[in-house]
């Protein structure tokens with residue numbers, strides 16, 4: 659069985675009775691089903707224990723979940739994501755600090771050629787014990803509510819998938835290019851200009867040729883004046 663996290667638009671949840679830590683309840687339930695320990699992005703914190711100060715380092719290679727990216731670039735589903743993690747037990751939960759490395763594939767937004775990169779991104783996220791919520795979050799500020807995403811330790815398990823998703827998406831180039839100076843495509847014929855540095859159109863089409871001829875005829879007077887008071891003549895024309 660797959661645990662699939664479905665991204666839903668986050669709206670401020672205002673159902674809390676006074677004094678109730680309503681901060682994330684509704685959203686949390688919608689976002690995170692109970693972590694499935696068979697999901698490779700779910701980590702077990704039992705070994706770490708709840709003694710504050712305890713620390714555990716671990717590395718894991720996982721298959722990338724589907725849709726890990728944006729339209730133009732992302733981590734292909736099933737590609738290997740290497741995770742190096744540090745789990746730290748703190749009073750209110752488990753602090754996860756990590757690095758993710760994964761291959762990226764996408765296409766250049768200028769010339770549509772395939773783009774391949776390696777993504778490396780750091781992240782840090784706090785997973786709170788459910789019973790720590792009321793102590794650790796006495797103040798629920800409605801202004802922050804829509805922004806902040808919180809994560810919980812559920813039955814000693816933490817689901818890193820939404821954290822990985824956020825980290826990857828934030829680290830992606832929004833406008834991937836095959837190279838920084840990619841000249842894109844020829845607007846007339848669609849040729850990839852990086853492949854043909856000298857690409858140009860001599861045999862312009864008939865309409866363009868007609869316009870070109872018209873433009874040339876306007877310039878004839880100016881050109882003939884090159885040896886004389888040409889610059890002055892041009893100025894007069896402009897006035």
Ligand SMILES: [Zn+2]
Nearest residue numbers: 766769836840
């Ligand atoms: Zn390009």
Ligand SMILES: [Zn+2]
Nearest residue numbers: 844846847849
């Ligand atoms: Zn062309």
